Amino acid sequence: MDQLSKQQLILLALLVSFVTSLATGIVTVSLMDQAPRGVIQTINRVVERTIEQVSPQEAATGKAVINSAEQLGLVIKNVSASIVKIKDQSKDQIIGLGAIVTGRGVMLTDKALISANGAEAVLADGLNIPISVVQSQINGDIVFVAPRVKITPTPVFKAISLGDSTVLGQSVFSLSGTSTLILGHGLIIEISPSQNLSNSQPTLIRTSIRSLNTLPGSLLFDLEGRAIGLYAPSFSSQDSLVFFPLKGLRTVIPVLR
Template identity: 35%
Template sequence: MDIEHLTKHQIILLTLLVSFVTSIATGIVTVSLMDVAPVSVTRTINQIVERTVENVVPAVSAPASKAQGAAVVTKETTVVVKDEDLTAASIAAAQKAIVRIISKNDPTMLVARGVVVDMKGIVLSDRGALEPLGTLNFEAILPSGDKVPAVMRMPTGSSTVAVLDLDVSTSSGKYSAIKLADQSKLRLGASVIRIGGTGADTVGVGVIAKLPDAHFNLIEASVLSSTPGSIIITSFGDLVGIVTAASALYGADFYTLATSP
């Protein structure tokens, strides 16, 4: 068929056919590329976060003889949050709860990292790093840079996690408390974020590689850390585990589960 002799209607139909075939080919190529793409690329999936907003509004006017009330209107909205934005926000929130434990005799020496789990100033850290110094009295550098006294509680049982109490009565330094993750909701392959480092905070992203069992209070992740007191958190910023001397014996990819003191 000579294309020059096609009618207008035939040209339009031919154009639509070419567009349709092109779109199908593009879709096939895209799907094929996604199948062979690295996991780090394909995991950039938008997460859906549902929030419930409650507004109290006055009730419809009633006769004077009847009491007026208020009605609660529940409105559900859906907010789309990108993985990278959620990760950055979770890291920023967790950093406000991170402290650095130093020796009173040598303020330049970082003994271990710690994380505030209660606004009363309760901190979790690595017992194995603190005990060898032979004292219960330390100093903690708050996220604001202020130094405050930190007293380690007498160890009880075989727990390798140290509990310290901050004395912030004479300091105006600010900090936040991190929320503990619900251990029953931890899943293999779930994303976790490591925050550690001997100096400035360093981060890494990985997944839960092995869940703890009833006799094994350690969790394994695909992201490593060797700094005492480093933590791993969920993608939503909840505390999962902490590096201790006991977890380090199994490797830099193991963390002691964080529990309420």
């Protein structure tokens, strides 16, 4: 033993421990074979009750995770029906996104997307609708648009819900993409004043969502599916998407006659 190195002593100890455990297992199995039936039944009942006490907690945790994922999937499906793609009529290509905010077809999007060349909104069902501006922020980036002509039969406009509450650390998600919608998920990591915005929009919402070719007009949502922000490209980076808050926006949505 004195001639063994420290590593050899450790290996020897592990070998002895393994052999001891193996011998203990063999003896236990042998004793169980020889034990009376009543003793074996008692041991089995103890093991079963132990499993029953532990399993519900683990099952509940797993179920909660599954339900949370399923719920987010349902929220995204519901929200997607209200998202529109903005198409430049002169180029016949998708240049951004927007969202339906009233059942009469009023939509909001980024002001920069609406040009003199004309624009169309592509609904979730693929219907193309020519749109025009009905109201625009003077010192902001939000514009309200609506169908430029009467559509027959009248399309079903599914209005999105607007939210007012934003807190630091809040879980949020965004949707963007041209052909298919891409999910971005993260947290609100900063709610900060911006020197470049008017008093009507005093803050910016910075998130941990990374840019995935995010389009202008993309919206930020809370986990209930309420729209809480409009993508702000000029303030965003590859590692952090920034959004203009939509707080209080429902009070200024135009009403179509």
